[in-house]
Amino acid sequence: MMAYTTSYDGSNSGIQVGQNLGHITNQFLQSETSLNQACLRDLRTTNPHHDKDRIQNTNGGLLKDSYCWILDNKEFQQWQDNASNSLLWIRGDPGKGKTMLLCGIIDELTRLFGDTANISFFFCQATDVRINNATAVLRGLIYSLVKKQPSLLAHVKSQYDHTGKALFEDINAWNALSSIFTDILKDATLPSTYLIIDALDECTIGLPSLLDLITQVSSAYPQIKWIVSSRNWPNIEERLDTTHTAPISLELNEASVSEAVSNFIQHKVHYLAKVKKYSDETRDTICRHLSSNSQGTFLWVALVCQDLDRTSRRHALKKVEAFPPGLNALYGRMIDQVRNSEDAESCKRILAVMSIVYRPIVFDELVSLIELPDDLSSDFEALSEIIAICGSFLTVREDTIIFVHQSAKDFLLREVLNEVFPKGKEAGHYAVFSQSLQSMFKTLRRDILDIKFAGYRVQELRQPGLNLLAAAQYACVYWVDHLQDSRYDKNDDFGLDGECVDAFLQHEYLHWLEALSLLGSISQGIAALLKLARLIVVSYSSCA
Template identity: 85%
Template sequence: MAYTTSYDGSNSGFQVGQNLGHITNQFLQSETSLNRACLRDLRTTDPHHDKDRIQNTNGGLLKDSYCWILDNKEFQQWQDNASNSLLWIRGDPGKGKTMLLCGIIDELTRLFGDTANISFFFCQATDVRINNATAVLRGLIYSLVKKQPSLLAHVKSQYDYTGKALFEDINAWNALSRIFTDILKDATLPSTYLIIDALDECTTGLPSLLDLITQVSSAYPQIKWIVSSRNWPNIEERLDTTHTAPISLELNEASVSEAVSNFIQHKVHYLAKVKQYSDETRDTICRHLSSNSQGTFLWVALVCQDLDRTSRRHALKKMEVFPPGLNALYGRMIDQVRNSEDAESCKRILAVMSIVYRPIAFAELASLVELPDDLSGDSEALSEIVAICGSFLTMREDTIIFVHQSAKEFLLRETQIEVFPGGIAAEHQTIFSRSIEAMFKTLQRDIFRLKLPGYPIQKVIPPSPNPLASAQYACVHWVDHLHHSGCHKKKDVDIDERGCVGDFLQTRYLHWLEALSILGSISQGIEAMLKLEALLRKKEKPAALLHQVQDASRFIRYHRQAVETLF
């Protein structure tokens, strides 16, 4: 039997149009929501925020300290010559490479910001979120699609099938490489500049990243690249092609020295104003800094930082004890730590900061560092101790960071016996134990007291104070520290059947998943369980705990989507 439907009456056409319009709006809203979810999952960091943080940490961007590069012959040839698509800025630590690139980004944005895509990324070895090749590609792609939303289609063509795992699983690098190449081939892509700072601080996947850069810069010469790094032979080997234009800061010593001189004038002028130096004191400090800086911005910055903490009366006397050269200056700073009344606490903080996988929030510090009872709950006293480590560490927005990668390298190279008396593996073991302890104390069911099971995680607003604040680092990295503690090489009660790991999984596992969901770190939780499985397989008799971990691993993987999206 055939059925027919007729639309009679004066209102029928309006109703049909209204329904279609409602459906269209729903579709557009759904598409917008999916695009936002894709961008949110793609983002590991916002490079623009990193740039702002770096500039603020260094006291702002001084044009007189970078403008020399704009008149440099090699730089101008790179800009004007289509055959030179890749520019490599190379130099020793502390020579100002990062701030130089910040200045170049500003100049390119000023000149071409409305007509070109300018995408950049700042590698940082001390932060696991931005120290690997996959993170670099995610950052570059994120910036490109934010500037030109139509490019997101290249990401979503794969994301719609796999979700967030596209950016994080074992195949992430290969998938992102294809997406990145597809974006660069897009006919709608305008003039594009791609900038990567500190290749030497890309600690995972650097060879693959260098190969991709050289291949892409050769295949798509219309895309302009700038990369920076230290003078590392392994980087030089891969970038030494006919398409690479190198600028050595050591070979441009006169320009760099003039830039450092401008930087000195700027810093001392500020100090003279704040400290109310006499003209004689100001000029004496300027001469001393100019004579001993060895063309190194970082050395000047560290000395001026110390002078800023020194009274006006003692400025000249204090200045005379600063030795020239970064290593000598770091040596003097560690002597200050040794002679401090809080020397042992300082050393413990420096030890922890040297091996953690990201900068530490101030609220997390006491849970990770073994400190005397009278210090662990005293935030003001902890701030004073961090200040004693001032030439190695600094505070930015309640987060403790190294002043420079070279400071961390000095501690690991020159003070290992003193800062790590039991060895680095033992320090990892201590951090692991304190992480487990912090999670036992902190984690609980419905930690934010929402009392609304199934509430969308993206709508969750952390209460103040945040009950998770002290345990955030522990939740994400406890297995990493267990792995590097060398536990698989020795009998370790922590990963025996009745040890703290088994107890944690038995009593806190679901609470841990809730915390990971809040932190947006379910993928790290999956990696942690897989890493824990691998560790237990190396033990002689871990059968019961291994089965428990395998069950936990399967659970988090199979229920990932629900755990990741609902509270």
């Protein structure tokens, strides 16, 4: 606390008081700003704007001719103009372009109302635990709203000041965030607001609660405009089928979608023709084949063009004619390509790991989680070539490996599960758990970044220092989750490796905590310890 004295008998006493009060006020304002920044930092699970940019870049950019049809759609215009229809539900089968359609709508709404309205959005992704649950959706929407209108942060701070980051992560997070979200929507200063959620079907945790909240608040606050998208799932339909919902079925708008796909084909093939130097005849033949076989599916076109991009122009016509129509048939052809590859085993191991990890991973992490030949584990260029063989399933963006689409992962786990996991999916989780422990044993040590003194702020750390933890970053956060999902208690083949876990906790526990701190993942580490404690209790109970 600052100590100071004030004199009332001198000519400058007022100045002294004013200076001290000004200094205190300045300190208070700085402290308040710091607390607000901490609250925002803890609230943020992802930046939806960055997610949108990533999705658009992964799909080769946003083509206006592929989404502009929706702006003239009768149901869309009625939703815009009719106060009684506050919720717009865009529904369609996989690969029909729902996500890019919403990206286009967001751009149009931003162009029209960006200065006068709040436009908050969230993209669900089932393959990433950070953005595949109802709590994360609310965190993302609230984060966008308070970033655009900082005064709304008061609704978050009223609870955050008492609980800190746990407000967003503990067992009561959904209830707390629902209350905060509702308070924000009731705020008298809230301008026109659009709330947009893509891929509800990829919200794998808490979807019923999220759907109920959407229908409740869209009915209670009709001035708030909602847009959501999903596959044609009955469990979503039964909750969204209300008088306040305006549905747009992509299958019922087949003509508009087919024309949009045709524009997409023209764009992709003309780009290929320029890069690959196709003749006019080759270009036109490819366009005709894609138009005849796309079945109104953007993803099918994108995957075929991606493969053509890796094919010499001499073989382009032969290659394109070999692609069967339909997504499942295309995935089937690609798994045959994996089977017939000289690197088939490595491909299957990579596909297996990518099918069960809880978020997209980078090359360093992949190498630490899987057994690969020595010439691959140290050669990322060669590893990229292996991933290219899995081209219709996986892609690489900025050294991060991701599924091209949720339907690709669905196909693997539905159609070729036994081939990708010959010993079962649980065995795959146990293998990743085991590899994770080995990676941490190999990487972690005391003062791994050679900081040498206490009190160093984690926020001040810079690369390349943190590169030392790159390979073990995923393992540090998720090793207990993989042990849990190996279902050791239900299968004698995958018993809890007590000696290995015990050795890790005895020799690497403090090093692990240090690594979690450096990675900003202490809260995940606490959650992992609680899970591990429960697993050990269950293990000993079953042995008693």
